[in-house]
Amino acid sequence: MKKKLPNNPTFELEEKLFKQGYKRIIGIDEAGRGCWAGPVSIGAFFCTQTTKLKEGVKDSKLITPQKRSKIFATYTASEYRVYYATPAEIDEYGIAKVIEKIIASIIKSYNDSQTYFLIDGRFSTKFLGNNTQIIKGDRLHYSIAAASIAAKVSRDLLMQNLSTAYQVYGFEKHKGYGTKGHYDALVKFGISDQHRRSFEPIKSIIKNGKPKTISWEKRGRTGLSDTKKTRFKNHRS
Numbered sequence: 001m002k003k004k005l006p007n008n009p010t011f012e013l014e015e016k017l018f019k020q021g022y023k024r025i026i027g028i029d030e031a032g033r034g035c036w037a038g039p040v041s042i043g044a045f046f047c048t049q050t051t052k053l054k055e056g057v058k059d060s061k062l063i064t065p066q067k068r069s070k071i072f073a074t075y076t077a078s079e080y081r082v083y084y085a086t087p088a089e090i091d092e093y094g095i096a097k098v099i100e101k102i103i104a105s106i107i108k109s110y111n112d113s114q115t116y117f118l119i120d121g122r123f124s125t126k127f128l129g130n131n132t133q134i135i136k137g138d139r140l141h142y143s144i145a146a147a148s149i150a151a152k153v154s155r156d157l158l159m160q161n162l163s164t165a166y167q168v169y170g171f172e173k174h175k176g177y178g179t180k181g182h183y184d185a186l187v188k189f190g191i192s193d194q195h196r197r198s199f200e201p202i203k204s205i206i207k208n209g210k211p212k213t214i215s216w217e218k219r220g221r222t223g224l225s226d227t228k229k230t231r232f233k234n235h236r237s
Helices: 012-019 065-072 087-093 095-110 142-162 180-189 203-209
Strands: 024-029 039-047 078-084 115-120 130-134 233-234
Touching: 012 024, 012 115, 024 095, 024 142, 039 142, 065 078, 065 142, 078 095, 078 142, 087 095, 095 115, 115 142
Parallel strands: 024 115, 115 130
Antiparallel strands: 024 039, 039 078, 078 233
16 A cells, blocks of 8 residues: 655755755746646745745645635745746657756756755656655655645646637636546637647647547657757746
8 A cells, every 4th residue: 555645745854954054945846747738837946944934835736726826925036936838848849858958947047055956756857966856745845845836826827817818718717727628618619829739639639630539638749859959938926
């Protein structure tokens, strides 16, 4: 039986790293990996020994939208950054490689001997600097959970803004994720430039004029080279 992960992350690892001499801990997490539409976002949350912990911080997927927004409103401008990659970039390089490249860019920007990076997930890339990749890290460690909230809330706000220009898809409701309403809109109206063309069911609509009727929830892959340089957008929300 798999050990159940705790729902409330702690600050214990961050404190341990501070005792080892690090002055800054940066938690990193993403939101929107499995969406059919819109960008993927990667949040970075900065912790120091003077950081005041915010009540209720945990994996963003385990918090209601109202609670996430309330916590995010307490973030100061110096505590976080949110980075985005567009649907076109996702299609060109593949979702995993795009996320890796953004994380590498974050680390390059803030890397020094006194900074340690805690990264949610497991990646094929060996990142520069002092870092640890942690599966389900947003359920275990405060800095990663705080980053997950920044990534999720910022992306949700972006999708809500996009919904005014793409009203038929209901982005304000599902934020680009796969739902029956989103699927029905794709069948009725086709795809937009905000849809990920390498993902199903969008991929099948382009190829066959209609979505797959079997396994249409599976994500597609680009199969393209990852050697080209991407153009990532850096936003402070």
